[in-house]
Amino acid sequence: MSQPPSDGIYDFIVTGAGSAGCVMAARLSENGKYSVLLLEAGGEDRAFWIHAPMGYPFLFANPKINWMFDSEPISGLNGRTTYMPRGKVLGGTSSINGMVYIRGHAEDYHHWRQMGCEGWGYDDVLPYFKKAEDQGRGADEFHGTGGPLKVSDHQETYALSDAIIAAGQQAGYPANRDFNGATQDGMGYYQTTTYRGKRWSTARAYLKPARRRPNLRTITKAHATRILMTDGRASGVEYQTPTGRRMATARREVVVSSGVFGSAQLLMLSGIGPADHLRDHGIDVEQDRAQVGANLHDHFYVQLMFRASQPVTMNDLAASKVKQAIQGLHYVLRRRGLLSTNGINAGGFVRTDPRMARPDMQINMNPWSVAERTRDGMRAHDFSGFTMSPVHLLPESRGTLTLKSSDPLAAPSINFNFLDTDYDMQAMIEGVRIVRQISQQPALAPFITEEIQPGGATQSDDEMRDFIRNFGYANMHPVGTCRMGADESAVVDPHLRVNGVRGLRVVDASIMPSIIAGNTNAPTIMIAEKASDMILKAASSQA
Numbered sequence: 001m002s003q004p005p006s007d008g009i010y011d012f013i014v015t016g017a018g019s020a021g022c023v024m025a026a027r028l029s030e031n032g033k034y035s036v037l038l039l040e041a042g043g044e045d046r047a048f049w050i051h052a053p054m055g056y057p058f059l060f061a062n063p064k065i066n067w068m069f070d071s072e073p074i075s076g077l078n079g080r081t082t083y084m085p086r087g088k089v090l091g092g093t094s095s096i097n098g099m100v101y102i103r104g105h106a107e108d109y110h111h112w113r114q115m116g117c118e119g120w121g122y123d124d125v126l127p128y129f130k131k132a133e134d135q136g137r138g139a140d141e142f143h144g145t146g147g148p149l150k151v152s153d154h155q156e157t158y159a160l161s162d163a164i165i166a167a168g169q170q171a172g173y174p175a176n177r178d179f180n181g182a183t184q185d186g187m188g189y190y191q192t193t194t195y196r197g198k199r200w201s202t203a204r205a206y207l208k209p210a211r212r213r214p215n216l217r218t219i220t221k222a223h224a225t226r227i228l229m230t231d232g233r234a235s236g237v238e239y240q241t242p243t244g245r246r247m248a249t250a251r252r253e254v255v256v257s258s259g260v261f262g263s264a265q266l267l268m269l270s271g272i273g274p275a276d277h278l279r280d281h282g283i284d285v286e287q288d289r290a291q292v293g294a295n296l297h298d299h300f301y302v303q304l305m306f307r308a309s310q311p312v313t314m315n316d317l318a319a320s321k322v323k324q325a326i327q328g329l330h331y332v333l334r335r336r337g338l339l340s341t342n343g344i345n346a347g348g349f350v351r352t353d354p355r356m357a358r359p360d361m362q363i364n365m366n367p368w369s370v371a372e373r374t375r376d377g378m379r380a381h382d383f384s385g386f387t388m389s390p391v392h393l394l395p396e397s398r399g400t401l402t403l404k405s406s407d408p409l410a411a412p413s414i415n416f417n418f419l420d421t422d423y424d425m426q427a428m429i430e431g432v433r434i435v436r437q438i439s440q441q442p443a444l445a446p447f448i449t450e451e452i453q454p455g456g457a458t459q460s461d462d463e464m465r466d467f468i469r470n471f472g473y474a475n476m477h478p479v480g481t482c483r484m485g486a487d488e489s490a491v492v493d494p495h496l497r498v499n500g501v502r503g504l505r506v507v508d509a510s511i512m513p514s515i516i517a518g519n520t521n522a523p524t525i526m527i528a529e530k531a532s533d534m535i536l537k538a539a540s541s542q543a
Contacts (some may be wrong), residue, residue: 004238004245010037011235012184013250015266015395018092020508020528021257022202026210027532033095034539037248039239042088042240045060045203050095052331052506053194054339059096066096068375069261069411076419082474083375086259086415089481090220091203094521098267099192099342101151103129103180104516104523105358114543116486117494128529137201142181142282150195150524154345154408155336160312160386161189161346164365179349184359187348194342197335202525225408227254227270227504229286234504240409251502252539260510264293264401264481265412272368272501281406287500291491293401295483297515299313299475300418301391303454304435305369308351308384309446310509314343314368318380343367352430358517361431362391388439390431390502392457393517396421401481416474430462482510
């Protein structure tokens with residue numbers, strides 16, 4: 001194969017302008033000393049619905065800005081697949097996600113340190129959360145101000161959300177104003193990565209101001225297809241553009257930030273992965289790393305839906321052109337109203353067993369109910385309805401990501417293994433019971449006519465198991481395919497350097513050795529903040 005044309009030589013090349021990649025490009029170029037190339041397979045983040053917070057349901061199945069991955073059939077889900085939307089646009093999944101700002105529990109990071117990941121305990125990572133943050137409530141022991149990432153309270157409160165929080169307290173779960181503060185347990189309003197009614201993705205927070213720098217070059221529609229290797233060192237990246245193959249050279253390091261699916265796939269396409277699997281696809285082996293693609297896991301959830309007795313849900317907006325027009329004007333003119341909210345207003349964290357050291361279940365409230373949810377999109381019921389979803393935070397089950405072919409533009413094979421352990425299933429059953437307990441409290445009585453999914457007939461453990469297997473989904477927080485660890489089998493070490501390959505790091509959610517108890521976007525940003533600090537310190541020492 002002939003060598004593609006070169007786009008130049010840079011100090012650092014970052015593959016993927018997603019939640020981590022935008023942070024990396026901004027921080028590595030910040031001091032002006034180093035040239036940085038940022039490659040993004042998708043396009044610019046100009047679409048209106050990216051920036052309007054309530055627009056994210058319209059991004060759920062949009063192939064122009066979404067990879068729209070599907071898993072392989074999952075035995076624990078009776079052979080069903082699960083749809084995995086991932087951002088294919090500047091900002092990556094931070095440009096299409098639900099914008100909930102959750103860091104996880106302190107014990108998550110203590111656990112990482114106990115697994116041998118020195119420097120990743122809670123006390124180690126908290127400064128990077130604070131560095132990233134511009135907290136709308138002001139700085140304190142747990143929060144920072146002045147960082148790129150806007151973190152905001154909801155501009156408006158909602159009667160249904162207030163009722164769910166009150167019902168949670170009536171069920172015995174305390175009120176919690178700050179899930180990222182001293183304690184995670186309890187019920188309350190979520191904070192979001194929004195600001196004055198607009199989404200605050202990493203493209204907006206980090207990349208947009210950084211793109212003015214002459215030492216940062218961003219190329220969109222540039223799909224990284226192979227890491228170039230010279231004498232056991234990552235020396236550059238080959239990538240596909242609309243006009244053909246191109247390449248670029250890295251003087252110092254290549255940083256892979258292509259996401260939990262893309263990063264492991266790119267390593268394997270570059271000859272770094274399980275040797276037999278690579279040979280099966282005709283790929284020359286650079287490094288036999290059996291764990292590349294292993295340790296795939298995600299949160300898992302099921303939706304309990306309720307018919308509402310008052311027209312206070314998003315279903316009512318979907319059914320009325322007049323209401324849509326009113327809300328549209330309200331948003332365009334004032335950046336207020338329903339389009340200024342992410343919809344996932346309220347929720348909480350609970351323990352399915354009080355003996356547990358941290359919550360293992362997140363309860364999310366959505367002010368809508370859906371008749372259909374597929375890779376083609378979501379369709380609301382034609383009546384008022386809302387949803388409460390138990391989300392299992394600490395799954396034991398692990399899957400794998402593998403190649404379908406050596407074609408770098410082909411989707412990988414995503415093999416989840418949900419509900420593979422007794423604990424994973426029992427936790428979900430308890431989660432359903434907890435949601436029902438909350439729904440039956442006096443505070444929600446004025447809002448609920450009936451439970452429509454799964455419905456009152458589903459009561460026994462066996463009936464709940466069937467419901468969970470037939471209606472549960474991945475929660476779209478995949479992690480783990482480039483596991484960090486101190487052991488030789490880990491894909492990356494605690495400095496996120498790929499074991500056995502010089503000049504190559506992985507920086508995104510794929511390095512998590514175990515998933516955190518909460519939404520994964522904020523921790524991914526923290527990982528990139530910490531990684532950029534490590535990389536810049538290493539570069540300074542080598543100067």
